[in-house]
Amino acid sequence: MPNDGGLEAIAHHALGLIPPQSVVGLGTGRAATVFIHALGERVRNGFPVRAIPTSQASAALATQLGIPLTRFEDVEDIDVCVDGADEVDPAGNLIKGFGGALLREKVVAASARRLVILVGPEKLVPVLGTRGLLPVEVVPFALTPVERRLRAMGLNPQLRRQNGQTFITDNGHHILDCRIGPLDDPRLLDDALHRIPGVVETGLFLDFALCILIPEGDRVSTRITRPSARPE
Numbered sequence: 592m593p594n595d596g597g598l599e600a601i602a603h604h605a606l607g608l609i610p611p612q613s614v615v616g617l618g619t620g621r622a623a624t625v626f627i628h629a630l631g632e633r634v635r636n637g638f639p640v641r642a643i644p645t646s647q648a649s650a651a652l653a654t655q656l657g658i659p660l661t662r663f664e665d666v667e668d669i670d671v672c673v674d675g676a677d678e679v680d681p682a683g684n685l686i687k688g689f690g691g692a693l694l695r696e697k698v699v700a701a702s703a704r705r706l707v708i709l710v711g712p713e714k715l716v717p718v719l720g721t722r723g724l725l726p727v728e729v730v731p732f733a734l735t736p737v738e739r740r741l742r743a744m745g746l747n748p749q750l751r752r753q754n755g756q757t758f759i760t761d762n763g764h765h766i767l768d769c770r771i772g773p774l775d776d777p778r779l780l781d782d783a784l785h786r787i788p789g790v791v792e793t794g795l796f797l798d799f800a801l802c803i804l805i806p807e808g809d810r811v812s813t814r815i816t817r818p819s820a821r822p823e
């Protein structure tokens with residue numbers, strides 16, 4: 592296996608889950624980037640797909656590789672979305688958004704019939720929150736009140752910065768990175784966060800049906816969590 596933590600292997604495995612003529616959701620981040628390159632090669636060899644990207648970065652890469660992009664308005668459904676994750680618990684609940692694309696990632700994942708998650712074993716955690724960070728996307732107007740609410744909840748929010756500037760998401764929002772520990776009840780926290788006016792989305796991806804691909808030695812291990820990919 593090449594020295595990429597096995598990402599090439601799982602990305603190529605994911606290609607096998609994409610039927611011809613599919614509409615494919617393209618995730619964001621390192622694992623998704625490896626997959627987009629693999630898909631681009633297949634498209635160059637004549638494989639017919641259209642894609643909906645989850646970020647400007649993934650859109651730019653797909654365009655550069657000749658993968659045709661489409662829009663929600665022009666398709667019925669997304670057949671398969673392939674993305675990475677920052678934490679995966681044993682039930683297949685996720686934390687995402689360390690790369691800042693959580694909102695579009697969740698929109699695309701929720702519109703996909705099948706969600707394929709590519710992760711190295713270091714992302715598998717016994718309990719969500721183990722890595723200590725939960726990104727929360729916030730509209731700029733609400734930054735201060737939301738920050739105060741999160742602080743009062745004990746979440747010690749930090750405004751994300753990048754290259755010395757406040758980080759702006761592709762949607763024109765900010766990210767507050769909450770310091771968390773292992774979460775007893777991620778659903779309770781997610782519901783509480785969504786009740787705060789100005790919070791747009793959280794990095795908790797709960798109850799999605801997933802196919803999780805993990806490199807294991809020179810093999811790819813597959814875990815299927817739930818039968819249907821769309822959370823009700």
Ligand code: A5P
Pocket residue numbers: 618619620621622623674675676677686687688689690691692693696
């Ligand atoms: C982007 O906002 C994130 O949700 C990524 O999908 C996640 O951070 C995984 O990225 P890597 O594959 O780069 O670890």
